Amino acid sequence: xxxxxxxxxxxxxxxxxxxxxxxxxxxxxxxxxxxxxxxxxxxxxxxxxxxxxxxxxxxxxxxxxxxxxxxxxxxxxxxxxxxxxxxxxxxxxxxxxxxxxxxxxxxxxxxxxxxxxxxxxxxxxxxxxxxxxxxxxxxxxxxxxxxxxxxxxxxxxxxxxxxxxxxxxxxxxxxxxxxxxxxxxxxxxxxxxxxxxxxxxxxxxxxxxxxxxxxxxxxxxxxxxxx
Amino acid sequence: xxxxxxxxxxxxxxxxxxxxxxxxxxxxxxxxxxxxxxxxxxxxxxxxxxxxxxxxxxxxxxxxxxxxxxxxxxxxxxxxxxxxxxxxxxxxxxxxxxxxxxxxxxxxxxxxxxxxxxxxxxxxxxxxxxxxxxxxxxxxxxxxxxxxxxxxxxxxxxxxxxxxxxxxxxxxxxxxxxxxxxxxxxxxxxxxxxxxxxxxxxxxxxxxxxxxxxxxxxxxxxxxxxx
DNA sequence: CGATCGGTAATTGTGTACGATCGCAAACGA
DNA sequence: TCGTTTGCGATCGTACACAATTACCGATCG
Numbered sequence: 001x002x003x004x005x006x007x008x009x010x011x012x013x014x015x016x017x018x019x020x021x022x023x024x025x026x027x028x029x030x031x032x033x034x035x036x037x038x039x040x041x042x043x044x045x046x047x048x049x050x051x052x053x054x055x056x057x058x059x060x061x062x063x064x065x066x067x068x069x070x071x072x073x074x075x076x077x078x079x080x081x082x083x084x085x086x087x088x089x090x091x092x093x094x095x096x097x098x099x100x101x102x103x104x105x106x107x108x109x110x111x112x113x114x115x116x117x118x119x120x121x122x123x124x125x126x127x128x129x130x131x132x133x134x135x136x137x138x139x140x141x142x143x144x145x146x147x148x149x150x151x152x153x154x155x156x157x158x159x160x161x162x163x164x165x166x167x168x169x170x171x172x173x174x175x176x177x178x179x180x181x182x183x184x185x186x187x188x189x190x191x192x193x194x195x196x197x198x199x200x201x202x203x204x205x206x207x208x209x210x211x212x213x214x215x216x217x218x219x220x221x222x223x224x225x226x227x
Numbered sequence: 228x229x230x231x232x233x234x235x236x237x238x239x240x241x242x243x244x245x246x247x248x249x250x251x252x253x254x255x256x257x258x259x260x261x262x263x264x265x266x267x268x269x270x271x272x273x274x275x276x277x278x279x280x281x282x283x284x285x286x287x288x289x290x291x292x293x294x295x296x297x298x299x300x301x302x303x304x305x306x307x308x309x310x311x312x313x314x315x316x317x318x319x320x321x322x323x324x325x326x327x328x329x330x331x332x333x334x335x336x337x338x339x340x341x342x343x344x345x346x347x348x349x350x351x352x353x354x355x356x357x358x359x360x361x362x363x364x365x366x367x368x369x370x371x372x373x374x375x376x377x378x379x380x381x382x383x384x385x386x387x388x389x390x391x392x393x394x395x396x397x398x399x400x401x402x403x404x405x406x407x408x409x410x411x412x413x414x415x416x417x418x419x420x421x422x423x424x425x426x427x428x429x430x431x432x433x434x435x436x437x438x439x440x441x442x443x444x445x446x447x448x449x450x451x452x453x454x
Numbered sequence: 455c456g457a458t459c460g461g462t463a464a465t466t467g468t469g470t471a472c473g474a475t476c477g478c479a480a481a482c483g484a
Numbered sequence: 485t486c487g488t489t490t491g492c493g494a495t496c497g498t499a500c501a502c503a504a505t506t507a508c509c510g511a512t513c514g
Contacts, residue, residue, distance in 0.1 A: 002286075003498070027465070038499045040267075043466090044274060051278045053371065059229075060465050060506040075369050082313050086305070142302050144280065148375055230468070254495070265469045270496090287476045287496050459512080467504070474497070482489080 004041035007031070011045055015054055015065055016154075022067040026055065052151055068155070070208060076152050077204035081197045083149045084133070088180065088196035089189040091139035099139050100185055106132045107177050114170065119163075125170075126162040132177060136184075136196075161203045169206055173199070231268035234258070238272055242281055242292055243381075249294040253282065279378055295382070297435065303379050304431035308424045310376045311360070315407065315423035316416040318366035326366050327412055333359045334404050341397065346390075352397075353389040359404060363411075363423075388430045396433055400426070 011031065014020045026046065032039045046063050049055045057063040110128045113121050133153075137146050165173065176199040183191035238258065241247045253273065259266045273290050276282045284290040337355045340348050360380075364373050392400065403426040410418035 029465075032499095039466090040498055040500090043271075044497095047271060047274060048278070051275070057466095059467085060504095062465070075371060078313070079369075079372055079375070082309055086309050142306075144302060144379070145306055147280075148306070152371070256495075259469095266496090267468055267470090287474095287494085289495070455514105457512105457514085460510090462507105462509090464507080465505085467502105469502080470500090472497105472499085474495105476493105476495080478491105478493085480489105480491090482487105484485100484487085 002041070003037050004044040007035050007037060007041045008045035008048055010035055011049060012054065015049070020065055022065045024065045025062040026065065027062050052154070054155075074204065074208055076155060077200060077208070080149065080152045081200040081204070083145060083152070084137075084200050085193040085197040087137050087140035087142070087145055087149060088184070089193035090142060090145070091136050092184050092187050092189040092192040094141050095136075095139040095184050099135055100181060103132060103135055103177075103181050103184075106135075107174065107181065110177070111174060114174070122162055129162060129173075136180070139184075161207060164206055169202070172202060176202070229268070230264050231271040234262050234264060234268045235272035235275055237262055239276060239281065242276070247292055249292045251292045252288075253290040253292065255289075279381070281382075301431065301435055303382060304427060304434070307376065307379045308427040308431070310372060310379070311364075311427050312420040312424040314364050314367035314369070314372055314376060315411070316420035317369060317372070318363050319411050319414050319416040319419040321368050322363075322366040322411050326362055327408060330359060330362055330404075330408050330411075333362075334401065334408065337404070338401060341401070349389055356389060356400075363407070366411075388434060391433055396429070399429060403429070 011026070020026070028039045028042050028046065031042045031046075035042070046055060046057065050057050050063065054066055055063040056066055106128050110125055110132075113125050113128075137149055140146070162170075176195055180192060180195045180199070183195055238253070247253070255266045255269050255273065258269045258273075262269070273282060273284065277284050277290065281293055282290040283293055333355050337352055337359075340352050340355075364376055367373065389397075403422055407419055407422045407426070410422055
């Protein structure tokens with residue numbers, strides 16, 4: 001693996017895991033020292049992270065970790081609903097029987113973890129969910145669309161949605177996963193797109209209206225990077 | 228201006244103007260020599276262009292200019308229709324009176340150039356059209372959405388659509404521009420989105436079915452970079 | 455007391471050398 | 485004749501040194 005890739009992964013992980021908080025200044029020289037490499041790979045990594053929107057770089061002032069407002073979140077979820085529903089629509093007329101079978105298997109396993117009392121269980125469900133959505137995107141067979149979706153899905157708070165779901169939310173999500181499979185199976189793009197749009201907008205509602213008063217820490221439990 | 232930015236612009240221009248054809252291998256050392264700079268800024272430029280999809284880089288084999296298939300074009304226009312209609316929808320509830328007035332002015336000027344017999348006239352219309360769409364995107368007030376649209380609009384064949392329009396196409400396009408203004412003025416997001424979707428898909432049809440048998444050279448007339 | 459104008463230090467931007475890796479072709483053996 | 489291997493050349497990946505630019509802070513003046 002290239003040193004630049006390693007630096008990219010390391011810095012990205014630090015941001016997504018919350019060990020560097022938004023607003024923090026990232027200085028090339030410091031990063032190079034910490035990651036045991038030179039500034040050149042660090043620069044490449046920072047530029048990539050900037051392109052993904054995780055960093056904002058100002059000349060001679062270093063790169064700062066982006067901050068996310070509520071408005072940003074809304075915007076991101078709206079974007080995601082548009083893109084993912086388009087992916088689902090395309091997938092409906094392209095998906096294979098094998099992929100459909102795998103989607104069913106994923107749903108089964110998620111239902112098995114259903115109670116989701118432990119944090120580990122939630123992590124597991126989150127991973128399965130990511131896999132599920134990855135399969136749908138892949139079935140859409142549009143690299144460009146896929147890239148765009150990734151860039152909005154990988155953002156810190158987005159991949160942690162499941163940690164804010166309560167039982168009814170989980171149930172609805174599971175139902176939508178099943179319904180989407182039906183829509184895909186019969187090749188109904190309109191239906192598939194609509195289900196996916198609802199699915200994403202439901203997630204948006206859960207995140208944007210933080211009326212869950214239990215733990216209330218939005219600390220990002222880091223999911224397996226789905227890149 | 229940073230040397231890296233200059234290199235980026237120069238290379239991008241070469242690709243978009245067609246002076247380097249798809250498939251060409253771009254070698255960092257050569258580019259550095261040609262552009263009177265060192266490899267470091269070149270590297271940064273190439274990475275940015277790669278992120279935009281204009282290049283495909285393989286380690287130790289150099290960067291190659293991406294090739295576009297018909298399927299790519301379809302995909303790009305579908306993406307664009309989804310994104311631009313979303314932008315129009317957002318713009319409908321955010322656009323200002325001033326911006327609306329400018330849109331009207333742009334339409335008036337485009338109608339003035341309507342016959343569009345000369346190539347210069349078409350270039351002029353193309354520039355006005357770009358400005359029009361830029362205003363709508365800006366009114367959507369979503370940097371992320373805007374960035375995504377730019378990345379699909381800046382592709383070579385996309386910004387040259389007007390050079391393939393015949394009189395009826397131009398007329399329809401003009402009508403849609405006017406209709407969109409109406410939708411925006413009354414703040415009807417659904418309407419605005421639908422008009423924009425139709426507008427983009429009409430452009431897609433013109434490009435993807437190349438049944439125009441006049442000049443038939445798809446040589447890309449380079450529009451002003453709208454970045 | 456506030457604003458403006460320096461100077462200094464920190465940080466990024468660029469050039470270049472060197473090492474690593476890979477593709478390609480020629481030579482060798484079966 | 486064909487497959488394999490080996491060596492060379494080309495190209496990228498990384499490191500580091502230096503230049504340029506800018507931010508920050510303190511001092512001075514109104």
